[in-house]
Amino acid sequence: MVTEGVDPEFVVLAVRAGLVVVSALCILCAYRAIAGPTVPDRVVAIDTIVTNVVAIAVLFALQTGRSLFVTGALVLAIIGFITTVSVAKFVTEGDIIE
Amino acid sequence: MLSTLQSVLITVLIAVGCFFLTVGTIGLLRFPNVYNRMHATSKPTTLGTAAIFFAGFVHFGPGGAGLASLVGVFFLFLTVPTGAHMIARAAQRMGVPFMEGVTWPGETDEDRES
Numbered sequence: 218m219v220t221e222g223v224d225p226e227f228v229v230l231a232v233r234a235g236l237v238v239v240s241a242l243c244i245l246c247a248y249r250a251i252a253g254p255t256v257p258d259r260v261v262a263i264d265t266i267v268t269n270v271v272a273i274a275v276l277f278a279l280q281t282g283r284s285l286f287v288t289g290a291l292v293l294a295i296i297g298f299i300t301t302v303s304v305a306k307f308v309t310e311g312d313i314i315e
Numbered sequence: 316m317l318s319t320l321q322s323v324l325i326t327v328l329i330a331v332g333c334f335f336l337t338v339g340t341i342g343l344l345r346f347p348n349v350y351n352r353m354h355a356t357s358k359p360t361t362l363g364t365a366a367i368f369f370a371g372f373v374h375f376g377p378g379g380a381g382l383a384s385l386v387g388v389f390f391l392f393l394t395v396p397t398g399a400h401m402i403a404r405a406a407q408r409m410g411v412p413f414m415e416g417v418t419w420p421g422e423t424d425e426d427r428e429s
Binding site (some may be wrong): 224225227228231232234235238239242245246248249255256257258260261262264265268269271272275276278279284287288290291294295297298301302304305306308309 | 317319322325326329330332333336337339340343344349352353356360361363364367368370371374375379380383384386387390391394395397398399401402403404405406408409411
């Protein structure tokens with residue numbers, strides 16, 4: 218059990234800086250998701266956003282010391298993979314389950 | 316309570332993860348083509364998120380959430396390349412053009428014109 222406030226100062230600072238950086242990267246990826254000229258561009262951008270959000274969830278688990286958020290990150294990773302595969306299938310075949 | 320070694324390791328892993336995620340996003344924004352962008356995002360984001368997962372492993376220890384972090388690394392290394400490959404196939408079947416001078420493996424110039 219990790220209690221709050223026992224981490225050294227620079228770890229807290231690093232986790233916080235990581236959260237800020239990765240959140241900014243999500244916003245930058247959103248530009249490609251909106252502007253990207255073709256559909257696969259948008260799918261790639263959204264896939265990148267999902268991977269960034271997984272990283273954010275793990276960093277949040279580090280910040281709060283709650284291990285539940287690591288499990289949440291796993292669930293997000295699974296959802297992202299299923300989304301990517303189903304969109305790729307839908308774009309080519311016009312159908313997900315044939 | 317974290318030891319000094321654990322703290323330094325967590326900080327280094329977070330720095331490495333943020334670096335790779337930044338590289339991936341710059342590639343996504345700057346590269347000219349779907350295929351190049353997909354190449355730019357799939358590898359660095361896998362590495363970056365895996366590094367941050369390892370930071371979680373160092374923080375939470377070998378049981379419970381630490382084990383979940385290792386499962387997350389394994390899952391990412393399996394699924395992100397698979398997803399990128401499927402998007403690339405979809406883009407090629409949709410007819411998104413390659414860059415000039417790039418051909419599909421085993422394809423000649425006559426095939427491209429027909």
